[in-house]
Structure formats: structure tokens, C-alpha cells
Amino acid sequence: MDIYSALSLVQRVKPGMVVETRSLVKIAGSKATLSRALKVLEEYGFVWGRARGWVAFADALWQPAYVIESILPSLRALRGAVPVRCPRKAFELLRDFFVTLDWKAWELTGYQTPRNLYVYADSVEDVIRRLRAVGLSRISKGGELVYVLPRVGDFSNPTERTYLDCVARGGRSWLDAVAIELLYPDELSVRAVFPVGLVEKVIEDLSLMSEETEIR
Amino acid sequence: MGLNVRFLKGESEYLNLIFEGGAVFIGAVAVFAHLGWKGMHRTTREIDLATIVEEEAVDRLVEEGKLNRFYERRKYVYYTPRGVKIDLFFHDVNGIPVSEIYSQSVFSKIGKSEVRIPRLEHLLVMKYRSGRAQDREDIEILLRRFHNKINWEFLNKGYPNESRGLRALIRILH
DSSP, X not given: OOHHHHHHHHTTSOOOSSEXXXXXXXXXXXXXXXXXXXXXXXXXXXXXXXXXXXXXXXXXXXXXXXXXHHHHHHHHHHHTOEEXXXXXXXXXXXXXXXXXXXXXXHHHHOOSOOOSEXXXXXXXXXXXXXXXXXXXXXXXXXXXXXXXEEOOSOOSOHHHHHHHHHHHHOTTHHHHHHHXXXXXXXXXXXXXXXXXXXXXXXXXXXXXXXXXXXXX | OOOOHHHHHHHHHHHHHHTTTOEEEEHHHHHHHHTTTOSOOOOOSEEEEEEOSOHHHHHHHHXXXXXXXXXXXXXXXXXXXXXXXXXXXSSEEXXXXXXXXXXXXXEEEETTEEEEEOOHHHHHHHXXXXXXXXXXXXXXXXXXXXXXXXXXXXXHHHOHHHHHHHHHHHHHHO
């Protein structure tokens, strides 16, 4: 089964935090077909969790085909992300890697306060070597998380790549994606589809941001 | 950037005062309060309130200058005098009647005030029902932190569908 057949099957269920596999079996026609579809979706990063009788899909699952095509590299990269804990002060040392998601979105929009750092690198070892070079080693507890993503896909347009990564990640990153879309419309060749309520919220928040600057 | 925590707490105390305790803080303030205002994973720009105060009483707060009101995007929106946006809910929040949210609410200390926040189960149901991408992370964090403290009897009785979904999420997260 290819990815688009698998998507067309599960996209027929209503978007939700978790979906009962029982309802998916009805659509798929058999447990075996569903199992094949879920396996494919899992490989591509569209499934973020499974428990007996339930499955949790990435928000991006319900995007249209032309968007899916563009976010496949982001989904694959996110699926291969390796977390490394390091002190927040070390983030600056990693800025010359290709930074994406939270921190890059914040740099572009000034919208949501970033927390974890996501960087693309040829290998996790590159990042760890960089940290060690300045006397910082991986620490198991405390500190913040740096997610090292494998370099997959096109990085020629950092704004668009960050946008697509945000679309692929879903959750609060969708707010960042909408903010990027509103502030950098000319730098994007692909536009994802978002609920109206979410877009309105970002528009309101961005207008409040400019007012906040005046209030303070 | 969102509102800084001290400012957000100050505005929450102010709203608690002018609503004379007749409001429950939902949304981000409720999530932060349940988490003890520690390890916050996000910021906010607005305060959501479910209030049992009559709409006429809110009109009076506007007349007295304690709240500002504007007509924006086909609805009234409220602001504190210091410019923080307030979303007011008079009837229900995602299908849960405000009277029920209020009667089941718990107290949380913000600054020197005791403010009402929804009980954990109501907060989870509100977030679960909203189905919004941005609420998923709130649910994940609340479930990771409080999965042992959830009153499943309460959820099973009043919100059986959400209860099943939340149980599934816990199994997925752990």
C-alpha cells in the first residue's frame, strides 16, 4: 500500500486527538488492510502513538495531498529526531546549524516563546562534538532539550522549510505556521489548510502583540 | 511574546476582584495554575473566564470603566484597563454549563488571592472537546503530570466518551 492510499483511507475519519481503530476497520474493510495502512502511515511519521484499540495521528494527517507532498521530508526528519539534553546557554553555540521550529519561528515572528531547540545536522555526533568542544557534555537530567533532526529534503528557503516543519509537527507549531504565513506570504510556495478559528486567533494575537508594545 | 507571568497573575487577581469571585479562570491560566505555575510550556495573550455574573453586571463593569469593551470580528471583546484581552463565557464552555464548571471548581492561590479554576476533569474535557491542535500539548502535559490524580468515576459518569479517549491517550503517552 502506498502512502496516498493509506492517507485516503484514514482521512475519512473525523480529526480528533485519538481515533478508535474499530471505526477505522469499518472504513478499511478489514483489520488486515487497516494494519497495512497504519504501518505505512507510521513509517512516514503520521502516527505518533498507538495503544490497544486506539491510534493518535499527527495533526498533519488531514492536510490536502499537495501539502502532504511538501511536508513528507519534514515528517521523516521529525520521526528521526534525537533528543539531547544540554544547558540552555549552549543553544547559542548551535546557532550555525540549520535551526527550525520553535526558535526559528520565534526569530521570524516574535510570536510564541520558544523552549526546545530543533536543529538539522548531518549527525547527532556533530552536535555532541560541538558541545564537548566548549566543555559541555550531554547531561541526563535538567537542562533543555535539543532535538537533532536528520537532514532530509530541501533547505534552500529557510522560511519555507521552517513553515513546513511547523505544519508537519502540528500542535502549537500550527500557530507558528499561521504566523509565518501571515508575515511572510511572498516567501511561501505552499500553503497548508488550517481551521478558521486558529487563523483568527493568530491574527488577533499578532495585532495584540503590536498593542502590547505600546502598552508596556 | 506572551504576557509575562507576573503581569498575567496581576491581571487575574484584578479580574477575580471585579467579578467578586463569580468567575472561573479557564484556558491558559487554569493550565498554569494546575501545574503550579512551574515548567510552563507556553505563553498566552488572553485570559478566558467562565462567569456566573449576569451579562448586565458585566455591562456595569464596562460603564464604571473597570473593563473595556469593543466590537471586533462580529462579537464583543473585553479588555482589562491595562489592555489584556478577556474571553468571557456566560453559558457553557465546549458544552459544559458554566454553572457546573463553577459549582465544581477548585481554588488556586494567585498572588494574595484565591481564584477559582475548573476541576482537573472539567479542564481536560474542555480541552479534549475543543479538538484544537494547540490544546493537544496542554492535554499531554496535564495527563503526564496528573494521570494518577484523575477522578475517573466523575469522568465515566458525566463524560464517558471523553473518559475513554483520555484513558487511551494516557496509554499512548506512557
